[in-house]
Amino acid sequence: MSAYLLRRLLQGVLTFFGATFIVYAMMFSIARDPLQALAGERPLLPGQRAQLTAQYHLDKPFIVQYGYYMKGLVTGHLGNSLNGRPIADMLAEAWPRTIQLALIAEVIVILFGISGGVYAALRRGRVFDQTSLALTLVVIGTPVFVIGSVFQSVFGAQLGWFRPSYSAELGIATYILPAIVLALLSLATSLRLTRNSVAENLRADYVRTATSKGLARDRIVGVHVLRNSLIPVITFIGADLGALMGGAIVTESIYNIPGVGHLLFQGIQLEDGPRVVTIVSLLILIYLVTTLLVDLLYAVLDPRIRHG
Amino acid sequence: MPMRRINANGLLAMAACVVLASCGGKPQSSAPQALVVSFGLAEPKHLVPSDCVEEMGSDVLHALFAPLVEWNDKFVPEEIAAESVTSPDNKVWTIKLKAGWKFHNGEPVTADSYIDAWNAGAWGPNAHDGNNLFSKFDGYDEMNPADAKQVPKVRKLKGLVKVDELTFVVTLKDPYINFKSMLGYTVFLPLPKAAFTDVANNVVDPQFQEAPIGQGPFKMVGKWQHDQLIKVVRNDAYMGPEKPHIAGIDFKIYQTLPTQYQDLLADQLDIVPQIPTESLASARADLGDRFKQNMGTTIQILAFPTYDRHYSKVAIRKAISMAIDRDEIVHTIFSDAQVSLRGFVPPFLPGSRPNTCGEACEYNPAKAKALFDSAGGAAAVGGRVEFAYNVDGGHKPWIDAACNQIRHNLGVECLGNPQPKFADLLRKAKAKESMGLFRMGWIADYPVLEDYLEPLYSTHGISNYYGYSNPEVDKLLAAGDRAPTQAAALELYQKAEDIIARDLPVLPLRYMQNTFGVSTRVANVELDPYRRVRWLKVTAAH
Numbered sequence: 001m002s003a004y005l006l007r008r009l010l011q012g013v014l015t016f017f018g019a020t021f022i023v024y025a026m027m028f029s030i031a032r033d034p035l036q037a038l039a040g041e042r043p044l045l046p047g048q049r050a051q052l053t054a055q056y057h058l059d060k061p062f063i064v065q066y067g068y069y070m071k072g073l074v075t076g077h078l079g080n081s082l083n084g085r086p087i088a089d090m091l092a093e094a095w096p097r098t099i100q101l102a103l104i105a106e107v108i109v110i111l112f113g114i115s116g117g118v119y120a121a122l123r124r125g126r127v128f129d130q131t132s133l134a135l136t137l138v139v140i141g142t143p144v145f146v147i148g149s150v151f152q153s154v155f156g157a158q159l160g161w162f163r164p165s166y167s168a169e170l171g172i173a174t175y176i177l178p179a180i181v182l183a184l185l186s187l188a189t190s191l192r193l194t195r196n197s198v199a200e201n202l203r204a205d206y207v208r209t210a211t212s213k214g215l216a217r218d219r220i221v222g223v224h225v226l227r228n229s230l231i232p233v234i235t236f237i238g239a240d241l242g243a244l245m246g247g248a249i250v251t252e253s254i255y256n257i258p259g260v261g262h263l264l265f266q267g268i269q270l271e272d273g274p275r276v277v278t279i280v281s282l283l284i285l286i287y288l289v290t291t292l293l294v295d296l297l298y299a300v301l302d303p304r305i306r307h308g
Numbered sequence: 309m310p311m312r313r314i315n316a317n318g319l320l321a322m323a324a325c326v327v328l329a330s331c332g333g334k335p336q337s338s339a340p341q342a343l344v345v346s347f348g349l350a351e352p353k354h355l356v357p358s359d360c361v362e363e364m365g366s367d368v369l370h371a372l373f374a375p376l377v378e379w380n381d382k383f384v385p386e387e388i389a390a391e392s393v394t395s396p397d398n399k400v401w402t403i404k405l406k407a408g409w410k411f412h413n414g415e416p417v418t419a420d421s422y423i424d425a426w427n428a429g430a431w432g433p434n435a436h437d438g439n440n441l442f443s444k445f446d447g448y449d450e451m452n453p454a455d456a457k458q459v460p461k462v463r464k465l466k467g468l469v470k471v472d473e474l475t476f477v478v479t480l481k482d483p484y485i486n487f488k489s490m491l492g493y494t495v496f497l498p499l500p501k502a503a504f505t506d507v508a509n510n511v512v513d514p515q516f517q518e519a520p521i522g523q524g525p526f527k528m529v530g531k532w533q534h535d536q537l538i539k540v541v542r543n544d545a546y547m548g549p550e551k552p553h554i555a556g557i558d559f560k561i562y563q564t565l566p567t568q569y570q571d572l573l574a575d576q577l578d579i580v581p582q583i584p585t586e587s588l589a590s591a592r593a594d595l596g597d598r599f600k601q602n603m604g605t606t607i608q609i610l611a612f613p614t615y616d617r618h619y620s621k622v623a624i625r626k627a628i629s630m631a632i633d634r635d636e637i638v639h640t641i642f643s644d645a646q647v648s649l650r651g652f653v654p655p656f657l658p659g660s661r662p663n664t665c666g667e668a669c670e671y672n673p674a675k676a677k678a679l680f681d682s683a684g685g686a687a688a689v690g691g692r693v694e695f696a697y698n699v700d701g702g703h704k705p706w707i708d709a710a711c712n713q714i715r716h717n718l719g720v721e722c723l724g725n726p727q728p729k730f731a732d733l734l735r736k737a738k739a740k741e742s743m744g745l746f747r748m749g750w751i752a753d754y755p756v757l758e759d760y761l762e763p764l765y766s767t768h769g770i771s772n773y774y775g776y777s778n779p780e781v782d783k784l785l786a787a788g789d790r791a792p793t794q795a796a797a798l799e800l801y802q803k804a805e806d807i808i809a810r811d812l813p814v815l816p817l818r819y820m821q822n823t824f825g826v827s828t829r830v831a832n833v834e835l836d837p838y839r840r841v842r843w844l845k846v847t848a849a850h
Binding site for chain 1: 361
């Protein structure tokens with residue numbers, strides 16, 4: 001087990017640095033004129049350009065700029081964004097918001113996805129199963145910005161059930177509508193996954209054996225079937241946590257949440273290499289940790305799986 | 309819902325009163341109101357005056373600071389923080405300050421507050437965005453050597469001299485008739501001593517902008533909460549001629565305009581300074597008389613790069629211009645939130661004349677076609693006309709519409725040439741790469757004719773990306789700056805505009821109107837031509 005963990009962690013370190021390098025190279029190749037991008041349509045004066053170019057080492061070759069960046073990353077000095085703010089400060093403010101949003105979304109996915117899936121599987125072909133099939137198809141087929149804008153307009157502006165946008169003083173309460181929007185796609189997928197997986201397991205031999213042994217149906221479903229059915233669902237949900245954080249760009253922009261997605265989007269627009277690479281590196285870290293946790297969970301759920 | 313919101317704001321204002329122990333204590337011309345107005349803003353770039361040339365930052369700074377002069381409805385500068393701004397020759401200007409003004413931290417406003425702030429702005433290594441506004445000052449060149457990697461030896465502007473605590477003298481390189489107007493711009497606001505870590509070396513504390521200290525009608529509450537909120541309350545010690553009626557402003561920071569608009573519809577946001585284009589069609593119905601419109605000063609043009617020989621003939625440029633139906637575009641694409649422009653300056657500025665562009669900006673497809681064909685037709689422009697634009701600015705609809713008109717009216721292929729960002733258009737123009745015509749917007753820093761002409765059409769103009777150069781225009785603009793009277797200056801600027809109209813280096817298209825919306829809680833909201841709210845006029849709705 002510990003050998004397995006060590007191997008995974010070493011792989012993780014390699015993945016992390018490799019991915020950081022690739023992302024940095026990509027940002028470098030798209031950055032044509034970050035200073036003008038920051039100035040927008042305003043003219044940038046030659047003197048000002050020269051000052052800022054020197055300050056951010058923009059005239060240095062790729063490998064030197066990458067060297068400066070990695071040196072900062074390793075020593076914990078993430079440096080300044082092109083707009084002059086320390087990247088570390090920006091991240092410290094933005095991360096908690098995105099994590100809160102993603103966790104609320106994740107709770108919604110687990111609560112409604114799994115229970116809905118089990119319910120649909122137990123009553124296969126009935127009304128709930130059919131309507132949930134239709135609804136999840138609609139959700140999966142609709143782009144998130146459409147769902148986000150429609151929900152904002154209907155539940156926010158017209159019905160007044162929610163604030164249409166994030167509000168600092170109301171805090172977490174204003175995350176609920178965007179979290180629902182963010183969760184919907186994963187919710188649809190996890191509901192369908194759970195439903196199919198449970199439905200398949202209900203037909204398995206061990207369920208028939210258990211039933212003929214006279215075990216209560218609740219226990220069969222709740223313990224035996226569910227435990228076996230959850231493996232694909234957990235894989236999906238685990239991998240999805242990373243996607244929820246990185247994929248919140250659209251939702252964060254519609255609901256005006258100043259989170260990581262917003263920082264990332266702004267960074268890409270401004271061709272701000274160091275900022276984008278730092279955020280993406282952190283997202284990669286989260287991905288690595290969650291996949292590792294999911295793999296370890298397998299062994300807990302299915303004793304046949306052993307990490308050697 | 310609205311009711312609850314008012315109560316919450318009232319409580320906030322009351323809390324502020326307890327802390328400040330000053331509300332209602334002094335007699336005022338009008339009873340102060342408890343209303344805190346929320347305003348839709350995008351994240352400002354900087355909040356140091358000399359480093360702030362964009363709309364967002366100046367919205368906030370003009371609540372926190374009072375300018376030396378402010379432009380009135382007729383665009384004439386009137387003294388606010390200044391007692392007088394005078395000059396015998398338009399070259400040496402004496403600025404006297406009103407006595408008794410204090411910054412929010414209690415520090416008195418003196419001549420040094422201005423001299424220190426302006427020296428920091430003019431100091432090359434600071435790389436402030438407003439640096440070039442000081443280029444007319446005597447001594448600017450010594451602080452901004454041609455080789456920007458060199459640290460300049462001179463740290464203070466030669467042309468900036470203190471006379472006494474409330475008087476200082478500005479010496480310019482050359483006489484400049486518009487100097488007083490220029491002082492109304494954000495860049496020329498003062499800074500307290502507290503803003504500097506090292507005044508002698510022009511070092512502004514990087515933390516200052518997190519909670520700027522001004523001398524204006526409002527003061528900061530706490531710090532700039534990045535990407536979220538900038539909160540200001542009424543400054544009861546404000547010395548200006550007019551006092552604010554409202555208790556404070558919440559500058560709420562938004563990532564997108566549509567979200568601001570949704571919050572306005574839900575009555576959660578009081579002022580949305582710009583209605584998003586896609587909502588314009590429905591906004592009048594959604595908001596009723598809370599939908600507002602007035603004059604704005606941003607102009608939109610299409611520029612012909614001079615290095616592209618396809619457009620070197622005036623006849624070709626004129627034909628393209630005459631084939632574009634400006635009125636149709638502003639009506640169908642912009643729901644009349646923009647107005648056709650047939651001159652090179654917005655038509656309401658002092659000295660502007662209607663239709664200086666003349667026949668060239670009138671829609672006349674038959675004549676356009678005849679002109680185009682006689683100048684060589686499709687072959688002359690290389691088989692097709694292209695309009696380059698940046699895709700991040702929502703320009704595609706009108707570019708496509710204009711192209712359809714060109715295709716239909718001139719019988720030549722016309723294509724939009726999308727580029728990711730405006731920076732890409734500039735890069736191509738600098739590298740003299742062929743991209744067709746390209747779009748540009750311009751808003752002058754201060755409302756004078758010259759600030760629409762000099763940057764765009766003088767040979768070394770900072771926004772003259774297309775390489776237009778006519779020595780006659782350069783000469784007239786420079787002569788206008790040196791003219792002894794406003795009337796003489798306007799005549800010279802107008803002559804320059806006439807030559808530009810003849811040369812047609814760009815096609816004037818439209819100017820923007822301020823199209824904004826307000827909530828049910830506020831009244832008397834006016835936007836100036838720079839889309840800034842006149843905060844001192846705003847009151848609560850009855």
